Amino acid sequence: MMKTIVRNRKELGEKIRNMRRNKGFRQIDLARKASVRQALISELENGVTSARCETVIRVLAALDMDLAIISRRKAEFNPMVY
Amino acid sequence: MMKTIVRNRKELGEKIRNMRRNKGFRQIDLARKASVRQALISELENGVTSARCETVIRVLAALDMDLAIISRRKAEFNPMVY
DNA sequence: ATATAATATACTTTTTATCGTATATAGTAA
DNA sequence: TTACTATATACGATAAAAAGTATATTATAT
Numbered sequence A, B: 001m002m003k004t005i006v007r008n009r010k011e012l013g014e015k016i017r018n019m020r021r022n023k024g025f026r027q028i029d030l031a032r033k034a035s036v037r038q039a040l041i042s043e044l045e046n047g048v049t050s051a052r053c054e055t056v057i058r059v060l061a062a063l064d065m066d067l068a069i070i071s072r073r074k075a076e077f078n079p080m081v082y
Numbered sequence C: 001a002t003a004t005a006a007t008a009t010a011c012t013t014t015t016t017a018t019c020g021t022a023t024a025t026a027g028t029a030a
Numbered sequence D: 001t002t003a004c005t006a007t008a009t010a011c012g013a014t015a016a017a018a019a020g021t022a023t024a025t026t027a028t029a030t
Helices: A009-022 A027-034 A038-045 A053-062 B009-022 B027-034 B038-045 B053-062
Strands: A004-006 A065-071 B004-006 B065-071
Touching: A004 A009, A009 A038, A009 A053, A009 B053, A009 B065, A027 A038, A027 A053, A038 A053, A053 A065, A053 B009, A053 B053, A065 B009, B004 B009, B009 B038, B009 B053, B027 B038, B027 B053, B038 B053, B053 B065
Parallel strands: none
Antiparallel strands: A004 B065, A065 B004, A065 B065
């Protein structure tokens, strides 16, 4: 899987929606796994709310994902090994 | 720079404090750059508050860092190239 | 078209983040 | 010690997230 930078709530929401669908989850499934309301998942995915960081971490964990901090200066060089 | 996973507010705070010090910033410097109070930086670094995701993104941006989503299943295999 | 499932929206209440501001505490010189 | 700097804490006010719950809207069937 790729690392995906998220710089605003819209990007975060899109990413979460994609990952949820990839796993065949409904919003209600993800909500239960993360112990939040289905409505919150909807709001998150649509960028309606700027969720708390801990909430995002819980939702991502339910999707088997992690939140990470990376440097912008990171040389995005991933050499293929021949 | 390494990618650093953050799974709770404590880890996030530690990471932010480290990065701030690496750059020789005082809390007040970082606060101004991110348009928040010095007190908020203190609270963030000490894990006193679970900041909003957008706030974290602003603070990280002021540190030249990005928030990213990564898969837990990612094979953490970064081969050396000889 | 009707029924059903999934998602989005709405409303009130509770909880929490953030602010402004001020001060207390801790750290660092001189 | 004294002065100064940096960080932590406090408190009231405001704004926003999240809850519970319900319903509206949209999508997907049959």
